[in-house]
Amino acid sequence: MAIEVVIGVVARSLALISDAAHMLTDAVSIVLALIAMRLAERPARGGFTYGLKRAEILSAQANGLTLLLLGAWLAYEAVRRLFEPPEVAGGLMFYTALAGIAVNVAAAWCISKANRTSLNVEGAYQHILNDLFAFVGTAVAGLVVLLTGFARADAIATLVVVALMFKAGYGLVRESGRIFLEAAPAHLDPDAIGDRLAAHSSVAEVHDLHVWTITSGQPALSAHVLVEPVADCHTVRLDLEKVLQCDYEIGHTTLQVDHAPATVLEVRTGSGPGSGPGSGGGHCEGAHGPVHRDEPHLH
Structure with a gap:
């Protein structure tokens, strides 16, 4: 030089x-x-x-x-x-x-x-x-x-x-x-991931879904997952973590899995208050981002 x-x-x-x-x-x-x-x-x-x-x-x-x-x-x-x-x-x-x-x-x-x-x-x-x-x-x-x-x-x-x-x-x-700016990695679509998680047979709803990158090659995800009253939360969580790891290569995940309250189940069937698009069904006030439900599965 x-x-x-x-x-x-x-x-x-x-x-x-x-x-x-x-x-x-x-x-x-x-x-x-x-x-x-x-x-x-x-x-x-x-x-x-x-x-x-x-x-x-x-x-x-x-x-x-x-x-x-x-x-x-x-x-x-x-x-x-x-x-x-x-x-x-x-x-x-x-x-x-x-x-x-x-x-x-x-x-x-x-x-x-x-x-x-x-x-x-x-x-x-x-x-x-x-x-x-x-x-x-x-x-x-x-x-x-x-x-x-x-x-x-x-x-x-x-x-x-x-x-x-x-x-x-x-x-x-x-x-x-x-x-x-905590944006999702360019190769990952948060909406597609949310829909995939919501398609699980025991999942009623997925919201507060966040996907970001800690550093190069280390994506992370967190979400609140509501499951059917008769479902086993731990089994559902393990199933979803396996999907995220195998299909999206996201190994750093934090999933809060709870049983869905009655208001959310009513929203899933299209009845009850708060059933509009993007509504959390009264479960979480101020939920960040869209709410994911497997509508075809419901009917």
């Missing part, structure tokens, strides 16, 4: 300087990833009932934000150079970019063997991969400048790098933001 900064200044190449800046964020992202993984390994204690597992998500969000902010600055400089292109040493650009490609191929190969289901590790990998693509673009631009003297190729290559940075940065910020 240090060599690239020096050559970038000498060659007056914004593409090389942008690659060097991107490489700096690579180094920072890997340091953050290592620190976050160590913090996430600490056991839960005190007020941190989940431990520090979300330190990994915080690291991923920081990586995404650095990509976006750095990309914005480089985009401004690249546009300015499109209007006022300086003299660029194409030969220095080309050969330095080739060296950068070799370094980043080795780095990408090393980190690709890690567990990339972690959003944190994926963030570090995206940094390296984008840097590799950036060097390829810089090498092409350097060759164009060297052969044709078209200096604006340097700024165009920088804009290509910026586009890659924005794409990776936005993806990391979006995914980490979903986790911090």
Whole structure:
């Protein structure tokens, strides 16, 4: 990175300087990833009932934000150079970019063997991969400048790098933001899960259903389940936990299972007060989210 900064200044190449800046964020992202993984390994204690597992998500969000902010600055400089292109040493650009490609191929190969289901590790990998693509673009631009003297190729290559940075940065910020806002994992539909639980032969109603992500690859679910008066609550709970584990790969579940009161049973048959859509039948005031009942089963 240090060599690239020096050559970038000498060659007056914004593409090389942008690659060097991107490489700096690579180094920072890997340091953050290592620190976050160590913090996430600490056991839960005190007020941190989940431990520090979300330190990994915080690291991923920081990586995404650095990509976006750095990309914005480089985009401004690249546009300015499109209007006022300086003299660029194409030969220095080309050969330095080739060296950068070799370094980043080795780095990408090393980190690709890690567990990339972690959003944190994926963030570090995206940094390296984008840097590799950036060097390829810089090498092409350097060759164009060297052969044709078209200096604006340097700024165009920088804009290509910026586009890659924005794409990776936005993806990391979006995914980490979903986790911090307690959104359901993108591949899980809470309504479909609620309907599946309500379809159990002994379940009268499912409400207060919440699905969220503790950290990368660790979804969690909680729900209040009401069962028929003659049903065994413990047996129903075990059945539902098995469905969640086998069909949805949700191993961290908290199910409150109770016998349904008469008001809920009346609602199931379409009679009694509070039988409107989304009503909890008077059992739980202020229930969060929709109420799930197996209507076809009722009739």
